[in-house]
Amino acid sequence: MDPAQSAALSAKGRADTLAAMQLAKKRKVAELEKDFDDYRAARDPGIRKGALADVRQRASHRKPADEVFLSDPGSLSEGEVDSANASSTEEPLAGWGTRKHPAKSQQKATVSGNPGRPPVRQESPARKSSASNTFSDDRRQGMLSEKIRKRTSVASRPVTQAAASSSTAGRSSVVAGSSRSPPKWYLDLGSKTNKRDPILSQAEASLSRLKTKITACKDTGPNQALFDDIRMLLHEVAFHYVDGNLLRAKRILHNDDGLPQLFDASFSVGIVWPFDIKSDAEELYNKWSEQIFEVNLYRGIRQGATDIIDKLEASKYKLMDPKVHGNGKLLNGQWWPTQLCTVVAGAHGASIAGITGDAVNGAYSVVMSGGLDPSGVPYPNIDNGDTVQYCGTDAMKNDGQPSGETRQMIINSHNGQPVRLIRSSKLGGEHAPEKGYRYDGLYSVTTVEQMDPADSQRQRHRFTLVRVAGQDPIRSTEPERRPTQREIAAYTTDRTWRGKGK
Incomplete structure (x- = not known):
């Protein structure tokens, strides 16, 4: 055989091989299309009885195109090769999604005698998987199982506290067991x-x-x-x-x-x-x-030579009604620069008097500030921290009756209502704040000592106050001390700026 003939045969062999591969590809695509139609038919609730068995039978006896080509390349006829060459440029998937199964069209036309009523969905019978069926249930089940495995593996990981916190970012901020x-x-x-x-x-x-x-x-x-x-x-x-x-x-x-x-x-x-x-x-x-964003220590107060309360402005900063017993929204250690500021907050009810209350319910709050009696002599108060000896106000009338403030404290000794105790830096001693006024919690009035004869004019009484159990410690030592260093700095700066010294 001359070289020209060998070259011609080699070229023809390569062309035949290429044509065979293209035809095998076309057959494979046709198979996939058929499988897809079979899959849709098997899922169709209106499919006739016996059709599913036909689908299974065809799928079980079908031989894959690549197996046909690889086992016997010569089984392809010259006509098939030419046909493959002629159709190799066509889009094999062009018809997907547009075919309609006859059973489905027939189903829409006959629905229990009522054309306007949608068909009732039925569960399709289980399918047997086939090794050659690209859309087999085995493959779909495997894909689903893989997705479930990935999700459950993530869900089963231990959740850290920080991650648990961030995962609730879009949820309500109220949790079980809390009304906040x-x-x-x-x-x-x-x-x-x-x-x-x-x-x-x-x-x-x-x-x-x-x-x-x-x-x-x-x-x-x-x-x-x-x-x-x-x-x-x-x-x-x-x-x-x-x-x-x-x-x-x-x-x-x-x-x-x-x-x-x-x-x-x-x-x-x-x-x-x-x-x-x-x-x-x-x-x-x-x-x-409460939308209180003001950082001025003297909020609600009109400052001047003599500070006064701006009633309209001060109403924004009131934390509680001063004429009630208890803490209200006050916290142990809460601090203010002046007694007037305690009035704005509602912690105390008077800008000068040390006792506030009424003749029915007794005293609500007391201020320990090392005050002087009418003769200019300090009251004999004793501050031991959790236990206090506190004098009522001396009477000014010569009627043999204690002062109104003293009578209020006597009522507390009978009704058991505690008083809010506020310490001033003017008090001095280890329990007093370094500057300003600090709220130190609730104290019960346990005993009353009458220090003057019954016929005396001033009718001085001294009360034993005992700090109510279960409260946090008094904040008079580091690192819990109030006022804080930041509060002291702000207080000192303001006093210096106003020319009132430190």
């Missing part, structure tokens, strides 16, 4: 805000650091260094300007990842926070919940 909920005005704000005022940048940075430290306690366990950092940040952010949008964006009033996790056991994830951190966090929460 963020205020409505706060929830009504969107979590996304526009560019914030630069004046809020310090608060934003402090709040971010605060949340980072809290998360560190939850993830790695609390330690004294983290507690000190959180304590410092709470003291610091109290003097930064904030607004509602910033608090909402940082989720500061949310239960699960805001301030409540520091003072509400329902959200503390088992961490025992120091009592002063709990108190300071709750104080901030109460303040911001």
Whole structure:
């Protein structure tokens, strides 16, 4: 055979092989189309009885195209090769999705004698899988099983406390066992805000650091260094300007990842926070919940040569009614620069008098400030911290009756109602605050000592006050001390600026 004939045969062989491969591909595509039609027929609730068996029989006896080609390449006729060449440019999947099975069309035409009623869906019988059936139930079940495996493997992973907290970001902030909920005005704000005022940048940075430290306690366990950092940040952010949008964006009033996790056991994830951190966090929460964003120590007061209360402005900052017994929203250790500020907050009911109350319910609050009697001599008060010897106001009338304030305290000794006790820095001693006025909790009036004869004019009485059990310790020592260093600095700066000394 000459070289020309060899080359011709080789070229023809390559062309035949290529044509055979194209024809095999066409057959394979036709098979896939048929399988797809079979699959749809098997799933069709209106398929006639016996058709499913026909589908199974065809699928079980069908020989894959690639198997036909590989087992006997020469079985392809010259006509089949030419046909493959002629149709190799056609799109084999062009008809997919447009074919309609006759059974389905027939089903739509006859539906229980009521053409307008949709057919009732029926469960299709189970199919036997075939090794050559691309759309077999085995393959679909395998794909589904893989998806389920991946999902369950993720779901079965242990969830850290931090991850559990972040996963509830879009949920309600109320959990079972707690009635606490963020205020409505706060929830009504969107979590996304526009560019914030630069004046809020310090608060934003402090709040971010605060949340980072809290998360560190939850993830790695609390330690004294983290507690000190959180304590410092709470003291610091109290003097930064904030607004509602910033608090909402940082989720500061949310239960699960805001301030409540520091003072509400329902959200503390088992961490025992120091009592002063709990108190300071709750104080901030109460303040911001009432939309009190003012950082001026003398909020609600018109300052001048003589400070007076601005009644309209002061109404925004009232935490409780001074004419009720109990703590109200006051927290142990809460601090104010002057007695007038305690009146604005509702902790006490008088700007000068040391006892406030009424003739029916008795005294509501007392201030220990080292006051002087009418003759200019200090009252013989004794401050032992949890136990106090406190003198009532001397009578001014010569009627043989104790003063009104003293009678109020006598009522408390009978009705058992405790009084709020506020210590002033003027008191002196180890339990007094360094500056200003500090709320030190509830005290019961246990005994009454009449220090003067029954016919005396001043009718002095001294009362034994015992701190009610179960309260946090008095905040007179470090690191829990109030006022904080930040409060002392603000107090001193204001006094110096106003020319009133330190």
